[in-house]
Amino acid sequence: MKLIQLTAISAAVLASSAALAAEPVIIVDSNDAVVYEAEPVAVAYQADAGYAYNADAGVLRNTTGAVVGGTKTFFQTVTHPASVSAEVGTLGYGASVGYSLNDKTELQAGWAGGDVADLFGGDFDANDVNYDVDTDFSNPYLGVQLRPMANWFTVGAGIIVPDNEINVTANTKDGFYKIDGQQYAEADVGTLKGTIEHRNKLAPYATIGFRPNITNNFGLFGELGAAYMGKTDATVVASGADLQNAAEKAEKELEDKNLLEWLPIVKLGATYRF
Structure with a gap:
């Protein structure tokens, strides 16, 4: 019986993986009174613009990275x-x-x-x-x-x-x-x-x-x-x-x-x- 319960719990966890980043999921094992709480995992990806205008200095910063960062950023820097x-x-x-x-x-x-x-x-x-x-x-x-x-x-x-x-x-x-x-x-x-x-x-x-x-x-x-x-x-x-x-x-x-x-x-x- 415990094997069936554990299998069901694992399936539920895998099925709900897409929702873990939005809300926590609580699963209760009634026989053992164990509460499982899945914490949301947030993964952020941030792209570096390569250069940014500094109004205080009146210049562009870090355009070296933009020049060597690829064809697109090179074109943006040149133009x-x-x-x-x-x-x-x-x-x-x-x-x-x-x-x-x-x-x-x-x-x-x-x-x-x-x-x-x-x-x-x-x-x-x-x-x-x-x-x-x-x-x-x-x-x-x-x-x-x-x-x-x-x-x-x-x-x-x-x-x-x-x-x-x-x-x-x-x-x-x-x-x-x-x-x-x-x-x-x-x-x-x-x-x-x-x-x-x-x-x-x-x-x-x-x-x-x-x-x-x-x-x-x-x-x-x-x-x-x-x-x-x-x-x-x-x-x-x-x-x-x-x-x-x-x-x-x-x-x-x-x-x-x-x-x-x-x-x-x-x-x-x-x-x-x-």
Whole structure:
């Protein structure tokens, strides 16, 4: 009789296994006055989102896990950058996108360019010759922004791929160019025009700055630093028929000047964070 009762009890327990997670089940053995109570078992499965926006820090957290977590999370991370920014400065007018690896590290990709000659004053002197400058900058860049103290203070570093046109026109003084200690009449030389090109095809840069958040989504930033553009090659052409050697000497003076060998970086901008 006990074997039959035990068999019935086992069958009842197995049959009611689907209900154990919702409510306890009580089974009574009348002969032995034994009460069996099955406690509910709760099993929870929680999927990690891989990344989450931290409103206080203004960045995405743990996107490294999202990048390596699989195709779906990689696509979500790539198509949802942590921030987009607009900027103006000595590199030009431009924009960038940023991807936060954590609350202290952000990868950046951007471009800045245009005519920024007026930001440098619009002219410069190479020995005794004054030159007007016209520029057409193109500066795509890749870099890292670090927040070493996890606050608004930033340190940046990266690489610029410069493709900058710098055109110059020499100005006369009292109708003469004074080049390499000699005076050349404008009537003989004509106009002196040239181009300057930096030798570096990749230009490393470093900056320090600030990036305070105004709201959960909007912020401002400023940066100071420099990029090493390298020494320069110059080409100068004289429009007059005589004294082409004046142009050759002007080329040498311009190359010795090494205009913007260290390009100062000064930029201001605004950021929208997702």
